[in-house]
Amino acid sequence: MYMFKPVPNKVDFIVQEEEVLKFWEDTQAFETLKKLRVEGPTWSFLDGPITANNPMGVHHGWGRTYKDLYQRFKAMQGHRTRYQNGFDCQGLWVEVNVERDMGFKGKHDIEEFGLENFILMCKQRVLKFAARQAEQSIRLGYWMNWDNQETLKLLHDELGKDPMKVLTVEGVDGPVTGTVEHLVGRLGLPELGGSYFTFSEENNYTIWTILKSCHDRGWVYKGRDVIPWCGRCGTGISQHEIVTEGYRELTHPSITLRFPLVDRPGESLLVWTTTPWTLSSNVAAAVGADLTYVKVRQNEEVLYLSRGTLHMLKGDYEVEEEILGMDMEGWTYNGPFDELPAQKDSGVAGNHIVITWDEVGEEDGTGIVHVAPGCGAEDFQLSKEHGLAVIAPLTDNGLFLDGFDWLSGMNVNVVRKPIFDNLKKKGLTYSVKDYTHRYPVCWRCQEELVFRLVDEWFISMGNKLDIPYPEVTENQKKNNLRYQIMEVVINETTWHPSFGKERELDWLRNMDDWMISKKRYWGLALPIWECSECGHFDVIGSKEELQERAVAGWDVFEGHSPHRPFIDAVEIKCSKCDQHMKRVPDVGTPWLDAGIVAMSTMRYNSDREYWKKWFPADLISESFPGQFRNWFYSLLAMSTILERKAPFKEVFTYATLVAEDGRPMHKSWGNMVEFDEAAGKMGVDVMRWLYCDHKPEKDLYFGYHSADDVRRQFLIPLWNVYSFFVTYANMDGWTPKDDMQTALSQLDKWILSRLNEVIQKVTEYLESYEPNLATAVVDSFIDHLSNWYLRRSRRRFWAETGDSDKVDVDKNAAYDTLYKVLVTLSRLLAPFVPFVSEVMHQNLTRSVDSEAPESVHHCDWPTSGPKSVDGKLNSEMELVLRLVSIGHASRNKANVKLRQPLSEIAFAVGLDKEREIVSRYSDVLRNELNVKNVRLLDVVAEVINYELKPLPKQLGQKYGARFPAIRKAILDLDAREASTRLQAGESVQVTVDGDTLEILPEEVEVKVEAKEGFSTAAEGSYVAALTTELTPELEFEGLARDFVRRVQDLRKSSELKIDDAIDIQYSASTRVSEAVESNEKYITDETLATSLKKAKKPVGKFKATYTFGDEKLDLAITPSEK
RNA sequence: GGGCCCGUGGCAUAGACUGGUUAUUGCGCCGCUCUGAUAAGGCGGAUGUCCGGAGUUCAAAUCUCCGCGGGCCCA
Helix, strand or coil: CCCCCCCCCCCCHHHHHHHHHHHHHHHCHHHHHHHHCCCCCECCECCCCEECCCCCEHHHHHHHHHHHHHHHHHHHCCCECCCCCEEECCCHHHHHHHHHHHCCCCHHHHHHHCHHHHHHHHHHHHHHHHHHHHHHHHHCCCCCCCCCHHHHHHHHHHHHHCCCCEEEEEECCEEEEEEHHHHHHCCCCCCCCCCEECCCHHHHHHHHHHHHHHHHCCCEEEEEEEEEEECCCCEECCHHHHCHHHEEEEEEEEEEEEEEECCCCCEEEEEEECCHHHHHHCCEEEECCCCEEEEEEECCEEEEEEHHHHHHCCCCCEEEEEEEHHHHCCCEECCCCCCCHHHHHCCCCCCEEEEECCCCCCCCCCCEEEECCCCCHHHHHHHHHHCCCCCCCECCCCEECCCCHHHCCCEHHHCHHHHHHHHHHCCCEEEEEEEEEEEEECCCCCCECEEEEEEEEEECCCCCCCCCHHHCCHHHHHCCHHHHHHHHHHHHCEEECCHHHHHHHHHHHHCCCEECEECCCCCCECCEEEECCCCCEEECCCHHHHHHHEEECHHHHCCCCCCCCHHHHCEEECCCCCCEEEECCCEECHHHHHHCHHHHCCCCCCCHHHHHHHCCEEEEEEECCCCCCCHHHHHHHHHHHHHCCCCEEEEEEECCEEECCCCCCCHHHCCCCEHHHHHHHCCHHHHHHHHHCCCCCCCEEECHHHHHHHHHHHHHHHHHHHHHHHHHHHHHCCCCCCCCCCCCCHHHHHHHHHHHHHHHHHHHHHHCCCHHHHHHHHHHHHHHHHHHHHHHHHHHHHCCCCCCHHHHHHHHHHHHHHHHHHHHHHHHCCCCCHHHHHHHHHHHHHCCCCCCCCCHHHCCCCCCCCCCCCHHHHHHHHHHHHHHHHHHHHHHHHCCCCCCCEEEEEEECCCHHHHHHHHHCHHHHHHHHCEEEEEECCCCCCEEEEEEEECHHHHHHHHHHHHHHHHHHHHHCCHHHHHHHHHCCCCEEEEECCEEEEECHHHEEEEEEECCCEEEEEECCEEEEEECCCCHHHHHHHHHHHHHHHHHHHHHHCCCCCCCCEEEEEEECHHHHHHHHHCHHHHHHHHCEEEEEECCCCCCCEEEEEEECCEEEEEEEEECCC
């Protein structure tokens, strides 16, 4: 019976991961962890909500890996954490998908369908994808308080049938009963547990608290402004949304047209625009006051445009006069659509005016800008400055309003052509030309945006003071949210990478007032009640306050979540005029929903003690594109409004995940990798390591090639070491003991010292939020472990037990060491690769010690004592590894394969202490390089050339500007003499500018060249000189090794067990036979042969023929009878 | 127009804060080689104006400035 479960070196990691998931579930490993840490110091992680609107992608996997990494790491360090995932539930993105599913074309279809059912479907969609994302996250190994997916599915189904049905579901401390709608609204709250959902009643009502608090300070206001608008979605698109995805490179026909001047018959202004629909609402034309304009005669007419845009004209023309823009101010002209009632009613028809504006330029157009204050933000601003009329042409669906004659009722996106035709008929068109520009589109439905004059609700950010932050006074901050937020950012937050802080501050310095309303359906019901009589508005801070003030409709609303349409029924009495106030129909931006979670999920309103314990969060982490203006901003804003405190201490951010070809992932481009597919093909340990290994601030190129690299360079080497250990430990019946062997070899001590170094560095790098540096440390350690420690220790594990006490002691030391390394690694790697580390823990630790933690994730984080890292030993081994490397290079140059033993290698090294290392490690070097003797190169007798290399780092720092002269003086020395002295550890003198200076051995590198007869390789001052002459004995030994190699090959291909004994028969050329006969003991030892017989025709169970060089070998092996 | 980040072989990257004369690693390519832990590994080779220019310095991929190009964010 084996102590450890046998570990095949080939394993299906994916199947294994699924087994681990099952193990965690069966043993309730996560629940146990929480119980174990219940008394621990708190470490508060606040999850940024994922939009529960689609299955999760591999980019979510990246972020979730970090989140899980840190929670696991902190838990192993003994911390108690909250483990609450968040789902973002409300907002346009959910609406758009439900609309699409239902085949709706716009708001009209929704209203016809009915708000009540539409809202229910939005809720259902969220529940459906929350369950899906939870399932995927669990596959990733992400330990969180996931909701019971069956419960979510049940609520989803019942919500569709009857939201008022009373149900009982399992809660944290027992069953919870309520209507389906009520239960859905209480998801994530203490009695139900699980993820927080931003559509929860708690979340919505806590936002009410905030908005009231803002209102009390006079920060909430209704603003009339021209904002980007999506006619299809029927909503304004805020500054927060329009950037990034919000622009498209589009080509539109642009038009240049005439504005005939009133007092100058036959003369016109020439004006250019890309948005002809806005001409319907033209009020003025703007010129640059200091720009030069020209009066141009062309054919029978006179045109005005700026001098720098004359190239706009087609055909011949004659410049008659030049004037400044300021001289045109006040001219009047006839607008292109003066016949429309809207133009007439506003009084501008026949009386359009020329104004000056310093933003007018000559890059595009004619230097004369058409101004339509109802159709553009800057135009609207100008109207306020110049007292211009404002004509707003569009409905919220993007249709022309009444008053626009034939245009009325037409969609703004289809009027371009008819307007062109109309203008042409009127003789106003000068030219039409395609024009390509970046044009804003709706980030959800891709419809081209227009600009529309609307009333929206804002939170005032406070004035932008044109002074640096440190000069802002306390008094100025007092009623200024902008500077209050900046204050908490500067004083209380740390950003990784550090430039994040500057970006956030930049956003805060520049952002305009926060537009919080949306003219939509599914979202936070803005708690603003407005009086239709006197226009007064009030902000309600809680459900209780609303009930108290309700004068109508409470009965309709009661029992429902605070969403449309039910909340709209509630009316309150106007505190100014006693009339009834109705809620404004707008819903809130989803960033309010996400921003409140530092309060709502930490029970700010319901359990202040709990909140104090967990607020502020120790860490938040999200991908940075977008979040500076979105989640980071809204979290900061809300926490500042309520408490004037930062909601988090550390922010860990990372860049964007793209496909392996460096482009964004797109299904149609064929470079998309779905999460489920990736998990099934590469496995999530590999995926997680790939993520952790990446420098967070760089875009990550994700794909199967890089995943393969991870598997080859990290996972398989790790697994092979583990597999090797278990295989041999089982063969030897080795069991772990409490005490480590005292007789550790140099290699053992070294790998343990390295291990401790790794523990320290991984801990440090995780704590400084540089996980990629932590993984790099591990990568290099695993390389050392696999390719050096184990390769050089293999024979120690092979050694026959009982041969001698010395062998047994050494062997035990090797087992002790490797066991310790692997057990420690399983813990150190647990937060990164939770699956493979669990497998190792179960087999290495749990199987031999039933008292050990049931899961690796219950273990304590490894620590290392201050003296556990032997820096001297580590650097010694580093030198040995370098010598090995150039030793291999010297063999390679001589073209002698490693299997062929050679008589001798001699090394030249720089310093005294290094020479000593060569002799101390000569055994290792000898074995690795397959030579009979390792020695130092005789620097007097065997060196033909010396070169001195003054080391700039040492000498430069010491002598500064004198370095070049000193360098020259050193190079002028007699190299042989100086080298001999330096290598003997003595200093040499040089004279520079009359000063005699002592040059120390460590300040000069001595490069030597070995004389003829060696095969040499060098790196820096290190030289390997190999003696390549072969004696017959050496040749025979080489052949014997060739022979062994073939036997092993045959053993392996015959699928014999490692410890199966065999009988060998062979036939071979004379030379090989002689070699075999003279190395019989070596061969039988290596191949576990009980007999080794030469035969004319070898007979055995397994046979093979080999040729190597000029030699031929027939082999037959048979497993020996036991 | 403003802020932040970045520019290193064919591709992808480390190094930059703290300057040091042979620029790291991986993928890919070529040759050799090792292996009863290894789906691997090792050694060597080809592939570099470290975006360009100027400056600081004994010394610049690294620091400063200017330019060019890209990304993110804002206007």
